[in-house]
Amino acid sequence: MTLDTITKGAAIDIRGVSKFYGNFTALDDVSLRVEPGEFMSFLGPSGSGKTTTLNLIAGFTDLSAGEIRLGAQSIGHVPAHKRNIGVVFQHYALFPHMSVAQNVAYPLKQRGIAKADRARAVDQALQKVQLERFAHRYPSELSGGQQQRVALARAMVFTPSLLLMDEPLGALDKKLREVLQLEIRRIHRDLGSTFVYVTHDQEEALVLSDRIAVFNKGRIEQVGSGHQLYTRPETLFVGQFIGESSVLRGTHRVGADETALTVAGATLVAPGKARTDAAQVILLRPESVMVQPVGTGPKDGMTNILGGTVREMLYLGAALKYEVTLADGSNVIARTPTQHEPFAIGSAVELAWNPKDGTLLPDDGSTAGHEG
Amino acid sequence: MKLNLPRLLLGLTCLLIAIWLVAPTLVIIPMSFAGKKSLVFPPQGFSLQWYENFFTNPQWFGSLIVSAKVAVMVAVVATVIGTMAAIGIERLKGRAGGVIRAILITPMIVPGVVLAVGIYAVYLDMRLVGTWTGYVLAHTLLAIPFVVIAVGANLAVFDQRLETAAASLGASRLTTFFTITLPLILPGILSGALFAFVTSFDEVIVSLFITSPELKTLPVQIFSSMTRDADPTVAAVGSLIFLATSLIIGLGLIFGMRGRRA
Numbered sequence: 001m002t003l004d005t006i007t008k009g010a011a012i013d014i015r016g017v018s019k020f021y022g023n024f025t026a027l028d029d030v031s032l033r034v035e036p037g038e039f040m041s042f043l044g045p046s047g048s049g050k051t052t053t054l055n056l057i058a059g060f061t062d063l064s065a066g067e068i069r070l071g072a073q074s075i076g077h078v079p080a081h082k083r084n085i086g087v088v089f090q091h092y093a094l095f096p097h098m099s100v101a102q103n104v105a106y107p108l109k110q111r112g113i114a115k116a117d118r119a120r121a122v123d124q125a126l127q128k129v130q131l132e133r134f135a136h137r138y139p140s141e142l143s144g145g146q147q148q149r150v151a152l153a154r155a156m157v158f159t160p161s162l163l164l165m166d167e168p169l170g171a172l173d174k175k176l177r178e179v180l181q182l183e184i185r186r187i188h189r190d191l192g193s194t195f196v197y198v199t200h201d202q203e204e205a206l207v208l209s210d211r212i213a214v215f216n217k218g219r220i221e222q223v224g225s226g227h228q229l230y231t232r233p234e235t236l237f238v239g240q241f242i243g244e245s246s247v248l249r250g251t252h253r254v255g256a257d258e259t260a261l262t263v264a265g266a267t268l269v270a271p272g273k274a275r276t277d278a279a280q281v282i283l284l285r286p287e288s289v290m291v292q293p294v295g296t297g298p299k300d301g302m303t304n305i306l307g308g309t310v311r312e313m314l315y316l317g318a319a320l321k322y323e324v325t326l327a328d329g330s331n332v333i334a335r336t337p338t339q340h341e342p343f344a345i346g347s348a349v350e351l352a353w354n355p356k357d358g359t360l361l362p363d364d365g366s367t368a369g370h371e372g
Numbered sequence: 373m374k375l376n377l378p379r380l381l382l383g384l385t386c387l388l389i390a391i392w393l394v395a396p397t398l399v400i401i402p403m404s405f406a407g408k409k410s411l412v413f414p415p416q417g418f419s420l421q422w423y424e425n426f427f428t429n430p431q432w433f434g435s436l437i438v439s440a441k442v443a444v445m446v447a448v449v450a451t452v453i454g455t456m457a458a459i460g461i462e463r464l465k466g467r468a469g470g471v472i473r474a475i476l477i478t479p480m481i482v483p484g485v486v487l488a489v490g491i492y493a494v495y496l497d498m499r500l501v502g503t504w505t506g507y508v509l510a511h512t513l514l515a516i517p518f519v520v521i522a523v524g525a526n527l528a529v530f531d532q533r534l535e536t537a538a539a540s541l542g543a544s545r546l547t548t549f550f551t552i553t554l555p556l557i558l559p560g561i562l563s564g565a566l567f568a569f570v571t572s573f574d575e576v577i578v579s580l581f582i583t584s585p586e587l588k589t590l591p592v593q594i595f596s597s598m599t600r601d602a603d604p605t606v607a608a609v610g611s612l613i614f615l616a617t618s619l620i621i622g623l624g625l626i627f628g629m630r631g632r633r634a
Contacts, residue, residue: 058540060536079544087537091533111542
């Protein structure tokens with residue numbers, strides 16, 4: 001057993017899985033497949049069911065309904081210690097009475113690996129996280145970042161085909177988080193194991209993952225690459241959770257292959273037929289909205305025009321960020337390349353965008369939801 | 373450093389309290405070297421005969437052996453039962469855990485005489501008076517609360533998530549207990565064991581009820597000696613125990629400090 005040989009990652013198949021705590025539904029009939037060797041993030045606000053799903057895969061909590069398969073094996077009722085899945089916790093969970101080397105050797109000891117092989121594997125794992133010089137230190141003598149590196153080494157030293165991470169960088173500061181994100185990506189490439197990564201930080205999910213599953217209220221809203229989620233969100237919740245956005249609410253009229261929405265007195269067009277009679281919204285990304293002087297009108301395909309007043313203007317170097325208040329009181333965020341003369345706060349402007357850049361979505365009532 | 377009145381008063385008060393606390397214990401040391409067979413302070417004359425008497429008289433030395441044997445057995449039994457109970461209570465959480473904890477701790481709250489009468493009545497019936505089993509059972513009952521409290525305090529700060537982590541690394545629940553939980557709550561277990569030992573070694577009320585001429589613990593021997601005559605051997609015993617406990621606590625403090633520095 002050595003970390004040099006690339007482990008074949010195993011697929012996870014979650015089928016119709018539910019978890020109830022008394023009357024509370026933590027997870028409601030969730031199905032999901034993670035491909036072998038894939039880096040999948042579970043993204044969502046706290047209490048959305050992402051950590052519950054991770055705990056079910058790891059075997060820390062019992063299934064209420066459904067089935068979980070790891071590779072060809074159904075693991076739903078296998079005890080946690082027999083699942084052979086590596087887990088990295090937010091709180092590190094290093095054993096304080098053991099040195100770094102003893103911590104990393106622990107899973108190998110449980111598997112009855114001979115002492116010499118154990119020492120070699122521990123050395124390799126510590127090298128992978130650049131902590132070989134700290135083998136004889138105790139966890140309390142290490143910084144948070146170093147402790148989490150040890151936890152990572154301990155979780156991968158037995159070459160599990162699946163590695164679960166529960167907000168592993170949640171307790172670290174921003175700079176260290178970015179460094180460790182790169183390390184985790186590198187380790188994922190080196191190992192070839194399947195990674196499942198739980199986070200509430202959309203940026204982290206975008207940086208790390210092949211695909212992201214967005215959780216909300218015990219269900220999965222959408223699964224897709226970061227690009228898919230950003231450009232083609234299927235629900236308003238996903239659209240708002242990933243990246244910055246503005247939401248236009250109004251009354252809609254269904255057309256042949258497009259839908260017209262009346263917002264603050266203006267008629268706006270969005271591609272696609274509204275799927276339900278329920279209220280519809282248009283989701284706009286800041287970079288697709290142009291800010292122009294009043295009376296400019298449509299040009300270059302930007303045929304959706306809305307009047308408003310500049311409420312806030314931020315100079316970001318390469319770009320300008322505007323917050324424009326509409327006649328109905330709602331706000332639209334626009335990010336434009338730096339112009340010769342920025343519009344002053346309080347000036348009347350026109351917002352323009354290409355109808356195909358707006359996304360028509362049923363209104364699920366979610367409001368701009370995520371912190372930072 | 374400037375000398376000021378409040379500081380001086382504080383120091384003086386502390387000194388007086390310290391004297392008040394240790395004086396009764398220190399008084400017995402000179403009395404143990406008394407020349408004549410009378411327990412008076414200050415003692416008259418000097419001799420080592422009371423120490424000699426303690427080690428050569430089977431009444432005295434035999435009771436020390438009985439006490440030590442009983443206390444060791446009690447320490448083992450009470451520590452095992454108390455530790456398991458503390459872990460069970462910690463896992464139960466909620467109301468059930470609180471009730472069980474309260475029940476286990478009652479021997480500490482119920483007056484010793486009440487317990488002693490109850491135990492005596494049961495023991496008469498079951499022919500346990502004056503037996504090893506009788507002593508160990510009764511003392512264990514009294515010692516369990518101390519273990520439950522000591523181990524429980526340690527478990528309250530033990531991070532149970534470490535057990536989850538151990539499971540994810542392939543350790544069964546039993547292995548997890550012996551490799552993770554036990555080493556981390558060992559300080560609580562050891563202090564619980566020490567408390568249990570002392571509780572038994574020190575116990576006099578229940579022991580007086582269940583004693584027999586053939587099987588006597590040291591406190592019972594001291595008590596009956598005191599009521600019969602004023603034998604300074606009592607002072608010698610007291611001095612020896614004082615010396616032993618001071619040594620144990622002193623060593624504990626030295627090693628404890630060293631451990632913390634490492």
